[in-house]
Amino acid sequence: MAPRRDGGVEALLDDLARRRAEARWDVAICLTDLPLHTERMPLVAQTSTRRRVATVSLPALGLRQLRALRAAVPGLVGQLIADASQERVPPHGRAPAELTGQVAAIHRVVGEADAGELGYVASGLIGRIRLLTGMVRANRPGRALLGLSKLLAGAFGTAAFALTTNTIWEMGDALGGLRLTVIMLLGLVAWLIVGHDLWEKPDRETPAELxxxxxxxxxxxLTLAAAVSYLVLFVGTILVAALLIDTSMLERNLHRPVDFTAYLNLAWIISSLATVGGTIGSGLEDEETVRAAAYGYHPEPSGWRDEQDA
Known part of the structure; x- marks a missing residue:
């Protein structure tokens, strides 16, 4: 589901409990891409016996989310059923403490076990790294890469023009490519964020930490998508340069013997300069396509996405 952002995990569990009551389910487990925190630590999962619901934060599971879900969800369901049963039947899944050994993302359990309000918390540094990698995974960088087709088209057009200009060859031999590459990539990401208004601002619905x-x-x-786009452009530029620019012609312009490293350096500089053309092309991208790369973007931010809507 795409929950509201304010209120944290408690608000999410309240919404989920209302959804469970409306659907007349026995228990409900919510899988959300919303990053959650408790005690300033990444929250992997939370159970509430009183509400008969639980939630799992997918980003906190890191990259291998499906395997972690297969280990965590049966245990959460079993715990909810066991705690809610008046007969106090034995749990149908793993005990809460056992999940820390079954799910790598879970570091410890916090909360009141007797009340059935348990939080499964990640570790500090490793948990935050796992959370960020999980957020990037949930954001589908491949979709962002495919969506920036006009960026690549503009960059390839600029690179094709630059390959025919011997002044660019001399610049490529004189300038350092690493600094220019970093500047161009950072400039491209900044252009995409500013030009398409992707920067989240704290407000009443979105806390500053979120x-x-x-x-x-x-x-x-966006940095990952831009880096992959740059790599594709770089490889394509090397191939075209090797096919079109004869070694003797390059030697006459550079006034020195050249080898394959000269072509690599030339492609490096041209790719960096061509990113400027790609940046201009990115302004022509479809607004919805580019906004899909923003992590907080949901076409229907207050809607439920379950089997009825699928």
């Missing part, structure tokens, strides 16, 4: 996480997830996703 906005920071959303923005970090967006920046990491």
């Amino acid at each position: 906005a920071r996480l959303f923005n970090l997830g967006t920046v990491l996703t």
Whole structure:
């Protein structure tokens, strides 16, 4: 589901409990891409016997989410059924403490076991790294890469023009490519964020900590997509340069013997400069396509996405 952002995990569990009551389910487990926290630590899962619901934060599971879900969800369901039963039947899944050994993301259990309000918390540094990688995974960087087709088209057009200009060859031999590459990638990401209004601002519905996480997830996703786009452009430029520019012609312009490393350096500089053309092309991208790379973006932010809506 795509929950409201304010109120944290308690508000999410309240919404889920109302959904469970409306559907007349015995228990309900919510899988959400919303990053959750408790005690300033990433929250992997939370159970509430009183509400007969539980939630799992998918980003907190990191990259291998399906395997972690297969280990965690049966235990959560069994715990809810056992705690809610008046007969106090034995749990149908693993005990709460056992999940820490079955799910790598879970570091410890907090809360009141007698009340059935349990939180499964990740570790500090490793948990935050896992949370960020999980956010990037949930944000589908491949979709962002495919969506920036006009960016690549503009970049390839600029690179094709640059390959025919001997002044660019001399610049490629004189300039350092690493600094220019970093500047161009950062400039491209900044252009996408500013030009398409992808930066989350804290407000009444979005707490400052959540906005920071959303923005970090967006920046990491766009940086990964831009880096892959740059790599594709770089490889394509090397191939075209090797086919079109004869070694003797390059030697006459550079006034020195050249080898394959000269072509690599030339492609490096041209790819970096061509990213400027790609940046201009990115302004022509479909607004919905680019906004899909923003972590906090949902077409229907207050809607439920379950089997009825699928």
